[in-house]
Amino acid sequence: MLLFPSGREFVAAALAGAGTRLQHTLGRLAHRRREDMGALARSGRASMGGLRAFWSDHYLFCLGGLALLCIPPLLALLLAGKPTLSAYETSTREVNTQVAGLLQGEQLVPPPALPPLVFTTAEVQLERPMLSTASRDWAMLDSAYAQRLLMAFRIMKEKYGYDMALLEGYRSPERQNTLAAMGSGVTNAAAFQSWHQYGLAADCAFLRDGKLVISERDPWAMRGYQLYGEVAESLGLTWGGRWKMMDFGHTELRQPGVMHKQGNK
Numbered sequence: 001m002l003l004f005p006s007g008r009e010f011v012a013a014a015l016a017g018a019g020t021r022l023q024h025t026l027g028r029l030a031h032r033r034r035e036d037m038g039a040l041a042r043s044g045r046a047s048m049g050g051l052r053a054f055w056s057d058h059y060l061f062c063l064g065g066l067a068l069l070c071i072p073p074l075l076a077l078l079l080a081g082k083p084t085l086s087a088y089e090t091s092t093r094e095v096n097t098q099v100a101g102l103l104q105g106e107q108l109v110p111p112p113a114l115p116p117l118v119f120t121t122a123e124v125q126l127e128r129p130m131l132s133t134a135s136r137d138w139a140m141l142d143s144a145y146a147q148r149l150l151m152a153f154r155i156m157k158e159k160y161g162y163d164m165a166l167l168e169g170y171r172s173p174e175r176q177n178t179l180a181a182m183g184s185g186v187t188n189a190a191a192f193q194s195w196h197q198y199g200l201a202a203d204c205a206f207l208r209d210g211k212l213v214i215s216e217r218d219p220w221a222m223r224g225y226q227l228y229g230e231v232a233e234s235l236g237l238t239w240g241g242r243w244k245m246m247d248f249g250h251t252e253l254r255q256p257g258v259m260h261k262q263g264n265k
Helices: 005-078 097-103 122-127 143-160 173-180 219-234
Strands: 163-168 201-208 211-213 250-252
Touching (some): 143 163, 143 250
Antiparallel strands (some): 201 250
């Protein structure tokens, strides 16, 4: 470049031309940006003007919309701490003090044993064959089931005026098979297919004037069985009166894992 002055002039002219073009380019870009900013500002002013015009024409509609959005949260805040659902209201239902006592661990005592002759009359033998040899030992019953059954006896006496008697509680496997051999009219459960074998079932009936009344053909007894079923179910027992082969005097307390194959009686 030192030896050729014309070369230096050429380079200087080229650099000067490039600088001029760059300056023009930057100028155009700056001018375009100012135009874009101006258009954006005009658009914003136009939008604000449109909103003001919409508000002016539809202010009632807008106020209504704001009210719909704001009123529910305000009501929720005002009603906080004042539950209105019935689930939180104090229950007005009468509490069954007898059931409450059972749940609190009250221990009921079995009634005195009835004379054996009560279970050997012709009427009783006709309704319940082999009843004279049945077990009526309350101690052979599961304690939880026995307490529920005794509570059912108490409610039936105190609330409805029915005296009840235990016909059969625990039943041995041998006796169960013997009864099953007598036909489905007696039982359709073989040994260990009945809750009787586990002390978790019992057959009961009513006492009237010192005599057992078992047959549901007696209207008084049938009414008693219906009430007995309601009371037993309220205590968590299963009532045989709802089965296909109805057994109105039968109740049981089904416990998981005790019997793999559940019988019907």
